[in-house]
Amino acid sequence: MIEFDEVHMRLGEREVLRGITAGLPERRVGVVGANGSGKSTLARLINGLALPTSGTVRVLGLDTRRQAAKIRRGVGFLFTDPDAQIVMPTVAEDVAFSLRRKGHSREEVDRRVRAVLDRYGLGGHADHPAHQLSGGQKQLLALCSVMVLEPQILVMDEPTTLLDLRHSRQVAELLRQMPQQVLVVSHDLPLLAGFDRVLVLDQGRIVADGSPEEAIGYYRKLMA
Numbered sequence: 001m002i003e004f005d006e007v008h009m010r011l012g013e014r015e016v017l018r019g020i021t022a023g024l025p026e027r028r029v030g031v032v033g034a035n036g037s038g039k040s041t042l043a044r045l046i047n048g049l050a051l052p053t054s055g056t057v058r059v060l061g062l063d064t065r066r067q068a069a070k071i072r073r074g075v076g077f078l079f080t081d082p083d084a085q086i087v088m089p090t091v092a093e094d095v096a097f098s099l100r101r102k103g104h105s106r107e108e109v110d111r112r113v114r115a116v117l118d119r120y121g122l123g124g125h126a127d128h129p130a131h132q133l134s135g136g137q138k139q140l141l142a143l144c145s146v147m148v149l150e151p152q153i154l155v156m157d158e159p160t161t162l163l164d165l166r167h168s169r170q171v172a173e174l175l176r177q178m179p180q181q182v183l184v185v186s187h188d189l190p191l192l193a194g195f196d197r198v199l200v201l202d203q204g205r206i207v208a209d210g211s212p213e214e215a216i217g218y219y220r221k222l223m224a
């Protein structure tokens with residue numbers, strides 16, 4: 001469960017979020033809106049990467065202002081730019097990095113890393129230099145590094161921007177299957193079809209909130 005209560009966010013001179021209130025218990029939540037409407041800022045508030053100027057964000061029943069560290073253990077976050085998330089030289093080492101820090105045995109780490117790379121189509125790339133992957137493969141690697149930690153909630157900011165049609169469909173299918181709650185910020189409207197709820201942001205406010213058909217229909221009119 002993700003809850004925003006009268007959330008305002010000021011960045012520099014700009015009020016980027018202007019009174020966001022929403023309880024989001026649904027399993028698949030999409031967020032759409034024009035460039036600069038505040039979507040990424042909203043996503044970053046969910047795991048305490050950013051704190052609201054006023055108002056409250058509660059995730060898994062915890063206030064991001066007080067318990068960000070605990071929230072971050074339960075919330076996986078996927079950034080738009082996968083390069084920002086690569087920390088180790090090879091694909092397998094990168095996925096293993098966060099698991100090792102959690103104190104798992106070497107065998108357990110290897111088993112889990114192999115399983116997640118196979119699941120997301122990177123099984124044949126385990127020993128490749130991570131920075132030499134294609135953009136789309138890097139995005140899949142970032143997804144592996146997050147999913148291997150088995151987060152309770154997954155927040156994704158533009159997860160399909162760099163992916164070709166086949167890989168976008170693969171990610172869309174994976175999102176449908178994941179047992180976790182997933183909140184996805186995206187301009188990829190087909191990705192959000194079948195979601196439980198879609199929010200439309202405009203100039204820092206929620207201007208539509210409903211089924212993908214309703215919300216995306218509203219968004220299309222807004223952009224016309």
Ligand SMILES: Nc1ncnc2c1ncn2[C@@H]1O[C@H](COP(=O)(O)OP(=O)(O)OP(=O)(O)O)[C@@H](O)[C@H]1O
Binds near residue numbers: 038
């Ligand atoms: N650190 C910052 N300081 C000042 N303004 C910022 C900062 N970060 C973001 N902004 C501004 O906040 C507004 C909202 O940005 P945000 O990235 O949340 O929008 P977005 O809806 O995700 O856009 P896009 O679709 O282009 O990714 C933009 O006008 C942006 O310029």
